[in-house]
Amino acid sequence: MRMVQEHRGEYPSLWAAIESIAPKIGCVPQTLHDWVKREEIDGGQRDGLTSSERERLKQLERENKELRRANDILKAASAFFAQAELDRRLKS
Known part of the structure; x- marks a missing residue:
C-alpha cells in the first residue's frame, strides 16, 4: 500500500x-x-468504519445473536413450565 501511495x-x-503495481x-x-x-479508512483519509470499529x-x-438465542430458550422454557403448572392445577 505504501508503494501505491509513493507512486500515485x-x-x-x-x-x-x-x-500497474498489483502484478508486481x-x-x-x-x-x-x-x-x-482499508488503509485510508484506518488513517482517517476516507469515510467508513475503521478495522477496529468493524471488528x-x-x-x-455475535453477542446479540447469542443473547437472542438465549432469550428464545428462556421463552420456550417459561412457556413449558407455565403449561406444566396449568396441567398440574387442572389435575388437582
Missing part, C-alpha cells in the same frame, strides 16, 4: 497506479484496491 502521482488515477507484488488489482481503501461491530453482532 505518477499515474493519471489511483486505479491506474493500482493496476503478486495480487490482483481489486485486492490491492481493497487494501488501499467491534462483528463482536457485538
